[in-house]
Amino acid sequence: MNPRHAMSSLLVIAGTALLLAGCGGGSGSASGASAKPSGSSSQTTSTGVSTAVKISNFKFSPASLTVKQGAAVTVTNEDSAAHTATADDGHSFDTGDLSQGATQTISVSKPGRYLYHCTIHPFMHGTLVVK
Ligand SMILES: [Cu+2]
Numbered sequence: 001m002n003p004r005h006a007m008s009s010l011l012v013i014a015g016t017a018l019l020l021a022g023c024g025g026g027s028g029s030a031s032g033a034s035a036k037p038s039g040s041s042s043q044t045t046s047t048g049v050s051t052a053v054k055i056s057n058f059k060f061s062p063a064s065l066t067v068k069q070g071a072a073v074t075v076t077n078e079d080s081a082a083h084t085a086t087a088d089d090g091h092s093f094d095t096g097d098l099s100q101g102a103t104q105t106i107s108v109s110k111p112g113r114y115l116y117h118c119t120i121h122p123f124m125h126g127t128l129v130v131k
Contacts, residue, residue, distance in 0.1 A: 052076065053126065055083045055098070055118075060126030069111050069130050076103045085126065088115040093128075 051071050054061045056078040067073055075085045077098035085106065086094040092114055095104035108114060108130045118124035 053085060053128075054078055055085070055124075058083075058118075058121055058124055060085065060116075060118075060124060063125075064127040064129065066129040066131060067108075070107055070109045071130075072105050072107045073128065074103055074105050077101065082120055083118045083124065084120060085116050086119050087128075088117060 051065070051067050052074040053065055054076050058079065058081070065073065075095050075098065077083045077100060080100045082097045082099050084095050084097055085104075092108055092110075093106040093116070095106060097120070098104055108128065111130050114128040114130065116126050116128060
């Protein structure tokens with residue numbers, strides 16, 4: 001193998017690297033995206049903030065719940081009758097029919113004030129505020 005040949009290809013590589021670095025201009029910290037291996041670190045919210053809605057006696061409790069955007073809200077039906085928690089707008093979230101003791105998790109990523117109801121008992125209303 002010709003050593004000069006090897007050297008020149010090294011130079012080419014170095015030159016390319018310089019060009020790439022030169023193009024970055026200014027804020028060169030963009031490449032700091034760390035690819036963490038997904039796994040073990042499932043974060044549990046230990047802040048004691050309630051992100052659960054219970055349905056009992058044909059009422060949502062609490063009637064109004066404020067959560068952070070994307071937070072998981074657990075809806076549990078404690079009545080013997082089936083209920084749903086369905087966004088009034090018809091698409092933001094819907095637990096579907098929850099039979100007694102059934103639980104469904106919903107989450108809303110867009111901030112806003114969401115009114116919801118039970119499709120089986122339209123007089124049941126609740127509010128979910130997403131911040
Ligand atoms: Cu209901």
